[in-house]
Amino acid sequence: MEWTGARYADGPTVEVSTWIGAPAERVWELVSDIALMPSVSPELRAVEWLDGAAGPGVGARFRGHNEHDAMGKWSTTSQVVEYEPGRVFAWAVEDPDNPSAQWRFRLEPGDGGTKLSQWMRMGPGRSGLSLAIDAMPDKEQKIVFVRLRELERSMTATLAGIKRRAESGA
Template identity: 35%
Template sequence: MKLRQSLGDEVTVWMDASPEAVWDLVSDVTRIGEFSPETFEAKWTRGSTGPEVGAFFAGHVKRNGVGPTYWSPCRVTACEEGKVFEFSVGTDAVTVNNWGYRLSPREGGTDVTEFFRLDGSLPTRLYWLVLGPLRARTNRSGMRTTLERMKAVVES
């Protein structure tokens, strides 16, 4: 299922591991620096200590792997152990985009889908119209890299 119409995209990689084993990787935001080519660290914030709906964390991002570098505030929006972990990126008042992982058991392993979707505001639609194809390509490549690195860890 492609999310291009809704200003987003997704990548799926099959992993030879249970959804529970994969869950431990996708829901532990403090490990994202091991996997992501852009987000090199993250920490729980505002008193949050682990994955649950409403928990806050911040991701330290190096845009396109080269900069600028900044902290992105995030809030967990969906958290169903072994199935889905999703979070919004933005301020308390404005969500810029949403990222997440869906886990589906298949053939003794797990299909792991990383996805993103942008909000549908006019400024975002205009941004996506102009820069969307380039950013979508970067995001797809980054999601594939992230998932392949997770696969290497969870299958080792």
């Protein structure tokens, strides 16, 4: 990731992709199973559906519990905002109308496998990163850049974990 000089209010994004030698149906089973995600994500420790939801669908809510060496432990509530089985699974963190982050998995089947992409956008709502920016406003661009690089590494690891499971059939 190259330096962009982005500020939080710019809604900076990061996206990673990988090709998986497995059909989109298999990749979708993994991507849409939020209970699996803590086993492939470096920061997500636990997750559960809320309000009696048993799985994803637009409007379904879930709580994620995260941990990071520098930021400690925190939990967020997310709401599914886009759901196209086999293609797109996206959610907004905290307030869907003013999310602290937005996340999306996108699947593109082809060539005997599936291209899987994970994308995220910071803000526009406040997040834990906002506290660091409040404490050091002169370092905002560096704080945002460092966090985007961390997220890029974390997302790359998540996709690698999904790829391993999809290709091994585990």
